[in-house]
Amino acid sequence: MDSATQYNGGLTAEQFLFYEIRIVAKQYIQGKTADEIIEYVKRDNLFQYPTERQVSRLARACYRRLVALDNKNLVNEIISAPSEIAKQINLYAMMRYNRLMREFMINLIGEKYRQQDYNFSRKDLNIFFSHLQEQNDDVAGWSDKTLGKLKQVLTKCLVETQMLDSVKDTTLNPIFINEELENGIRENSDIEALAAFNCFK
Numbered sequence: 001m002d003s004a005t006q007y008n009g010g011l012t013a014e015q016f017l018f019y020e021i022r023i024v025a026k027q028y029i030q031g032k033t034a035d036e037i038i039e040y041v042k043r044d045n046l047f048q049y050p051t052e053r054q055v056s057r058l059a060r061a062c063y064r065r066l067v068a069l070d071n072k073n074l075v076n077e078i079i080s081a082p083s084e085i086a087k088q089i090n091l092y093a094m095m096r097y098n099r100l101m102r103e104f105m106i107n108l109i110g111e112k113y114r115q116q117d118y119n120f121s122r123k124d125l126n127i128f129f130s131h132l133q134e135q136n137d138d139v140a141g142w143s144d145k146t147l148g149k150l151k152q153v154l155t156k157c158l159v160e161t162q163m164l165d166s167v168k169d170t171t172l173n174p175i176f177i178n179e180e181l182e183n184g185i186r187e188n189s190d191i192e193a194l195a196a197f198n199c200f201k
Contacts, residue, residue: 005099007138012149014061016160018083018090020047024062025078034063068096074184084162085178088197091161092181095193104128104154109163109172110195118172120164125151174198
């Protein structure tokens with residue numbers, strides 16, 4: 001992944017999208033384009049969203065995550081693996097697609113796992129964003145509302161992958177990376193991403 005990619009606040013709308021990415025992945029693996037997948041999802045209202053506009057945006061976000069994942073084996077795992085495994089892979093796809101998610105998972109969560117410091121609080125999130133704002137003009141320009149929403153989304157992603165038991169929990173769970181994801185990360189030569197999943201071997 002290109003570390004020069006701009007920071008993107010799109011997570012405020014996109015969020016974890018686990019149910020949605022499984023639907024999109026089944027079509028993606030068949031070689032369908034983003035537009036073909038969007039039409040397929042709209043036709044049968046597969047996302048069960050109230051408006052079509054939201055469908056297009058979020059189906060395209062799922063498609064881009066799968067492209068960024070750049071690993072056919074991992075896409076197949078998103079489709080067919082038990083949800084606990086597939087959710088870890090979806091989080092990794094988010095890291096490949098979104099610079100903010102990647103740095104949060106590697107620089108904050110990965111470092112906590114490395115140091116076996118399982119405390120996680122609002123303060124950690126505030127410090128993480130303060131550092132980003134000091135280093136990047138785009139992030140410095142984000143509103144308090146956007147920052148608050150991003151903190152919520154990042155925390156919910158930790159809950160989805162069982163790194164936290166709830167959004168109010170203040171203790172990280174020392175998770176185990178699933179074998180399929182570890183193999184996929186190594187195939188992608190993306191070794192630094194392993195830290196985000198408490199893997200240091």
